[in-house]
Structures are given as structure tokens and as C-alpha cells.
Amino acid sequence: MTTKNLLVELFVEELPPKALKELGEAFAATVAERLKAAGLVAKTTVSRYASPRRLAVHLTDVAAKAADRRVTQKLMPAAVGLDADGNPTPALLKKLAALGKDAAVVPSLKRQLDGKAEALFLDSVLPGMTLQEGLQAALDAALASLPIPKVMSYQLQDGWTTVHFVRPAHRLVALHGAEVVPVAVLGLTADRKTQGHRFEASANPVVIREADSYAEQLEAEGAVIPGFAARRAEIERQLQAAAAREGLVPIADDALLDEVTALVERPNVLVCQFEKEFLDVPQECLILTMKANQKYFPLLDAAGKLTNKFLVVANIRPHDPAAVIGGNERVVRPRLADAKFFFDQDRKKSLIDRIPGLAKVVYHNKLGSQGERAERVARLAHMIGERLGSAELANAADRAALLSKADLLTDMVGEFPELQGIMGRYYALHDGEPVEIADAIEDHYKPRFAGDGLPRNDVGLCVALADKLETLVGLFGIDEKPTGDKDPFALRRHALGVLRMLIEKELALPLDELIEAAFAVFPTGMLRDARGELMSFVFERLAGLAREYGHTAQEVDAVLSLQPMRIDLVPKRLAAVRAFARLPEAESLAAANKRVGNILKKAQGIGLMPKVDPLLFEKEAERALHAALVSVGQEADALFELGDYAASLSRLSALKTPVDRFFDEVMVNVEDARLRANRLGLLAKLHQAMNRVADLARLAA
Structure with a gap:
């Protein structure tokens, strides 16, 4: 069966930049999958193309007709x-x-x-499907399943037919080798003509000779780099080269780079600058306004400090770029002036003077205002500070928490909500607040995402813990918990933040006491009792976090089934269980522990001997197990209390022989009630001794 390479391109008006990469990948993937399902493709190499005005895919070794099937x-x-x-x-x-x-x-x-x-x-x-039939079906499926953020409706040239698509489409190219495949979508019939750059193409239209000449012709004749990855790499190369010529470094931002890649077809990086007086404004403000509003790449010096130079990615390559550079410099100047105005105006009123205004800002209609919330967080942060340190830490955490939301009322945060906390730190320093309090105001939002850093000082830790716990308890208490994949209040992220702080900062704060304290700061009757639900929710997040740390599901289940409240000690428990599982006695002891648990479960209601009586032992195996429990159990318990969980579990390995002998020689459920209760009591002591670090039965196969 002879094959040729296939090219399909849909030429449209400017696609939404933040969705372009995903649209290009989805279009190419669906076309390839459908052609493979139709038997028109076996092994193929898929090349994806996506530019601001086109979605395209190139596939190797595509048959003109699929093989007949019996x-x-x-x-x-x-x-x-x-x-x-x-x-x-x-x-x-x-x-x-x-x-x-x-x-x-x-x-x-x-x-x-x-x-x-x-x-x-x-x-x-x-009979096998023809390429025309298969490609038509593949295109229909691809367009129907595109992850379009918002659909447009427009009329075709006949003035009657309405089409629904992400943007109006103008051309369709479908080439099998050098032959046009007669397919049609969105009122367009395929041919070999497309369009290049709006202003710099040397040919219009660009007539594609064959499938394999597509990218080369578009670049040479159309002045367009059609591949998203190739265009992105070219932009990155130019950014680094331009910055190096200035002795500076471009800010790293993959999302911005993707967005700019989706905005230009023929990238040209130019160096621009603004007046140095704007550098008096916090660099976060300037960076954000340049990136968010203008899609510029700020330039940093070797110390990571913002300079007054920036890079712009133009979509044209004029012989004299002075007009382009000047235009971008004029555009950014009012934005920076606005930022400077906001900064200057905000500093005329201190954070402490803004706190009364928080009473007018609704946090949640069932949970009151931001002012009430700040007071709750402050009381909780004060308590955590007392537990972690001293009255001095508690008072500092109290003040930082009260001030933590005040920057929500500033003009700068009103314009750029992403700067909340960051601007609070700058304004607190301007107001003369201690550095540790200013840092805590910024850090109390941390960790904001996976991999984010934790608060840099103890005051920040207190406020961050209090803020996240108050959020979790408050929203669970009004039944606003996450459902399925919906988590509008980011409660999963808040729970992970609490866990990361407890673990990574080794905070000796029992989880149940923290949750109880958080419930206590709310007025009586405001919340329903959701302690159990919240605890389960947090432990589900902890299980996922532990698996991310590389622990097996069995190890995690064994430790967390006991619901240890000292979250900071969970990693040590998990490491101890992993070490125990490697011991030669581990498998036998885990199986025995499971057997003991089943026996005790069935014996519920029968009654156990509250204290094991050695005088009731009839067999030597009972005496041997009891003696081993007394010596080994005491040593294991002592090691447990010292926090040496690995050594505690390792010491239990000495119980293997007496446990095996006991089950070989002793009948537990005998008719004599006192004898049975005594043996059940002995097993209960064994079960208790073996399951202080983790439920070892969960390790049994």
C-alpha cells in the first residue's frame, strides 16, 4: 500500500492567544487519532502547527485508501x-x-x-475508507471537539448560513503529497492556497506545492514561522541575545512566553527603555504592569533588580525599528505613571488607619466582613504564637494578622489584585512597622501554589497558618466544601499549605487542637460542626502529599489509618514503616498483626481480661509471648516516646518467633471463659504494642 504525507491547514482570523497552544495540540491530535482509527495511518510522525491565524497538522505515511477488512x-x-x-x-x-x-x-x-x-x-x-471520507470525518470531529474558550457566530458569504466557531475561517488547505483532498468544513472547500504575514509576505496567497513544503514555503514566502514550538524557541533565542548585549537578564515567565508566541507570526525582539524615576516604585508593580498589560519582558540586573530597560516582541521587521521602539516606549509610560501615582497616593494613609474600612468589605455573606475575618485570624495567630514561642511572638502575629488585609483597600491592589500582600509589606515598612511584621503581611498568603516557598519567619508562619485554618473551618462550617473537581475557594490548596508548614517547619502543633482553636474564634452558632469532615479532608490531602514524597499506598495507609495528630512526625513514621517493611520478619509480623486484629474484632462484646494474669497461662507458648511482650514491648515503647520510630519498629521484629509459636500451639477461643479472656487480653497487648507507629496489618498482602 503506497503512502504519502498529508497536510491540513485551517486559516482563520486571530485566535485567542491564551488558548492557541491547546487548540493547536487538540486539532492535530484528533485528526491523527481519527485517521489512525480509520485505518489510513499506521505508524506516523505528527507535526503540529499553530500561529495566530492558523491551525495545521502534518502527518507522514498516510494511505489514499484504507485496506479492505474481512x-x-x-x-x-x-x-x-x-x-x-x-x-x-x-x-x-x-x-x-x-x-x-x-x-x-x-x-x-x-x-x-x-x-x-x-x-x-x-x-x-x-471496503476500506478513502482518504477523502476519513479526512472529512476527522476534520468534523476535530472541529467539534476543540477546547474553544468562547464560540463566535458569523455568516458565510451567502448571507444566510450561520457558522459557529472560535473565529471566522477563510481558507482550508488539504494536500496528500501534491494532490488536493476534496474535503470541506465551515463553508470552505479545500485547495492549496493560504496566506502569510499581513504586511511582510512576499507572495499573497502562498500556493503550497506539496505537503512537505508547507513550513518552508510559509517561512520563505509568507514570512511566518508556523510551528508554535519553533516560534517560541526563536523568541527565546532573541530575548536571551538582546538581553546579553545589554548585560542584563530577561525575566523568566513561561506563561508570558507562550502568550507572546501566540500573538506574533514573525517575531522580532527590540530593546526599549523608560525613565529611571519610575524605578522608585516597587519593582513588582512595574513588572506586573509591563507583563500583564503590555506583554513586555522586563530586564533585570545580575542581582535580580529591575532596570529601566525592557524587551518587546514585535510582529514586523522594519529596516529602521526606531518608530516601533518609540511607540512602545510611549505606550508603557502612562502605565508606569499610573503605578507611581497609586503608590504615592496609597502611602498617604497608613495600613492601621485603613482597618476600620475593612468592616465595609464583605468576605462572605454567611461569614461577615473582611474586618471580622481579620480579627478572627488575629486571635488564632496569637494562640499559635503562644504555642510556638512566647508572648512577644504572639503579639507580633496578632498585629501582623490585623494588618494583613488592609492593603485590599489600596488603589494599587485595587488595580492589581495579584499584588495583595506584596504591597502590604511595602506600605507596612513605610509606616514604620518592624520588618518581621511587614514580611509576615506578604508571606501569610504562602504557599500560594505547588512548589511555592513558605513564610520566611515565625510571625509569618503563625499568620499563614491562622489564615488558612480560619478559611478551612469557616467554609466547611457553612457547607462550602469542594465537590468533585470544583474548588472555588481553593480549600485543597489551603489544606496542603497547612500540611506543608507543619511538616517542613517541624511545628509541634497537633492538628485536632488547631482545628478546635479555629472553630473557637467564630461566634457561637455561626458554623455547623464540621470537625470530622474537615479532618477527613485534610488527611486525604496528606495521603496525596505523602505519595508525592515517594511513599507507597500501603505505607501511607498504614500510618494515616491511625490518624496521627502530630503531622510534623508523619514523615518519620513513614520512613520507619519503609525500613520495617525491608526486615525479613516484616511479612510474617504484618500477617500475624492482621490475624490478631480479626480475632479481636470478632471478640468484641465477649470481654477481654483487663490485666493479663500469668497464672492462667497453660502453655509455654503463652508464657514466652508474654515475656517477650514485657521486655520487647517496654523497649519499643521507650524508643517510640523518644521519637525513634524506626528503632521502635525494628525492635518489634524480635516478636516474630514467639508470635508464630503462639499461633501454632495455642487455641484462643476455648470454652473456659477466664482462659479465653486472658488469651484475648494477651493478644490485645500484642496488638497495642505493634500498632503505635502504624497499623502494620495494612502492610500484609
């Missing part, structure tokens, strides 16, 4: 399809007619057992 189709039971003389019944003839067959095929039908009765089967050959 199929066997069950028709009906033989008793229904044939009469006593073997002639076809009307039911069979009707079935054959529906398949385009007649009575002539009856002698060739197969009779085979289908379950307990014979059935009739028809062997036939299904």
Missing part, C-alpha cells in the same frame, strides 16, 4: 433463519436485504455454536 457478522439463530428443509425464512431474507444481500449468499452462511444453540454468520469484506 468481517464475520452474526445474523440470527439458525432455527429462526432456516426452516426444516434448510431454506431461508422471511426473517433471514429481510435481514440479508438490510445488509444489501440476497438469497444467493445463503449457501455460504456459516452455522456455528453460539452458546447452546447454532447461529448463522455471514463472512463479508468491508
